[in-house]
Amino acid sequence: MTIRVGLIGAGNIGTSHARDLELRVAGSEISVIYDFDEVRAAELASELEARAVPSYQEVIDADDVDAVLIASPDHFHAEQALACLAAGKPTLCEKPLAPTEDDAHAVLDAEVALGKQLIMMGFMRRFDPGYVELKGQLGVEGIGDPLIIRNSHRNEIAPYGLDSELSITNAAIHEIDINRWLTDDEYAWVEVITGRNGPLTPQGQHDPLFLLLKTRAGTIVDVEMYVQAQLGYEVTCAVTGGTGVAEMADGSYVTTARALHRGHRLPKQWLGRFQDAYRLQLQGWITHLETGSSIPGASAWDGFVDAVVATRAVESLRSGERVPVVLPEKPALYV
Numbered sequence: 001m002t003i004r005v006g007l008i009g010a011g012n013i014g015t016s017h018a019r020d021l022e023l024r025v026a027g028s029e030i031s032v033i034y035d036f037d038e039v040r041a042a043e044l045a046s047e048l049e050a051r052a053v054p055s056y057q058e059v060i061d062a063d064d065v066d067a068v069l070i071a072s073p074d075h076f077h078a079e080q081a082l083a084c085l086a087a088g089k090p091t092l093c094e095k096p097l098a099p100t101e102d103d104a105h106a107v108l109d110a111e112v113a114l115g116k117q118l119i120m121m122g123f124m125r126r127f128d129p130g131y132v133e134l135k136g137q138l139g140v141e142g143i144g145d146p147l148i149i150r151n152s153h154r155n156e157i158a159p160y161g162l163d164s165e166l167s168i169t170n171a172a173i174h175e176i177d178i179n180r181w182l183t184d185d186e187y188a189w190v191e192v193i194t195g196r197n198g199p200l201t202p203q204g205q206h207d208p209l210f211l212l213l214k215t216r217a218g219t220i221v222d223v224e225m226y227v228q229a230q231l232g233y234e235v236t237c238a239v240t241g242g243t244g245v246a247e248m249a250d251g252s253y254v255t256t257a258r259a260l261h262r263g264h265r266l267p268k269q270w271l272g273r274f275q276d277a278y279r280l281q282l283q284g285w286i287t288h289l290e291t292g293s294s295i296p297g298a299s300a301w302d303g304f305v306d307a308v309v310a311t312r313a314v315e316s317l318r319s320g321e322r323v324p325v326v327l328p329e330k331p332a333l334y335v
């Protein structure tokens, strides 16, 4: 059985996912592609022997599309996810579900009304071998309960232009999600601290940002978010547990010592660091669609909660205040 995937958005990550689905994931192919840039859609369609169509609705409605992959810019995700739900098509939606709580809530409500989980979110760090091993170290058999988790997320240059709010809703949302997943907990509050800016930070923006969060069980989580760090793409995560410490290695790079220097290369951006996670996520999604097993990654509920926390973090950035995180009751569909 081959799952025929329709792609909406053939940019950086959409192209990478499409090639993975064609070449490196078992049981899938790309059949239909839409991109706002029709030349881009046509080129990728020709490379992958798919066809390009002039609207995203035509991807969703196509008879030869069993499932949809949304990889358009953030602010189109909610509208396109709603259209997928209306058509009853399973969907892998790139993060975030939406840049705002209200738009994410609309998608959650629509899926709950449908009574069926069709959406999986592209929070691929949940499939990354490093994070998976780190989670495996927590608990009584490992380092005990997580007390403090320290994260850093550095980009060589701001991927979508430097805007402090985007640093939260687009980038730090990865840490918001992965620390919920690591701790099996929800946040009680979030505070965003700004300080001295880096040399490339434009007037009126803040970079780096420091996010401080506390979970309901009391785990302290911090995130250094620095999108113009220049040094390359680097993601770190270290957990202090009740009885030990576990630190995720920075990818599987070879360390060399040469010419009075010891170290390893850094990738330019995320595709270099999380290549395996993207492929494993896509394989998990396709296998779930083939077998009818439960969604293996983040759900629409997770996408909604992450959007709520990001929205509170943006409020904190604007006000300078600590902001409580209050969530509605989790719908039975996700329990």
Ligand SMILES: NC(=O)c1ccc[n+]([C@@H]2O[C@H](COP(=O)([O-])OP(=O)(O)OC[C@H]3O[C@@H](n4cnc5c(N)ncnc54)[C@H](O)[C@@H]3O)[C@@H](O)[C@H]2O)c1
Pocket: 008, 009, 010, 011, 012, 013, 014, 034, 035, 036, 037, 040, 056, 071, 072, 073, 074, 076, 094, 095, 096, 122, 123, 124, 170, 270
């Ligand atoms: N999970 C991850 O680690 C990860 C990594 C990168 C990007 N992303 C997410 O994927 C999405 C795309 O990011 P990117 O880096 O590929 O951006 P990109 O700018 O490289 O590509 C976006 C593409 O969408 C097209 N587009 C614009 N409007 C559209 C519309 N209305 N419908 C369909 N396509 C449209 C653009 O022409 C472009 O080709 C973003 O939401 C981003 O947050 C996730």
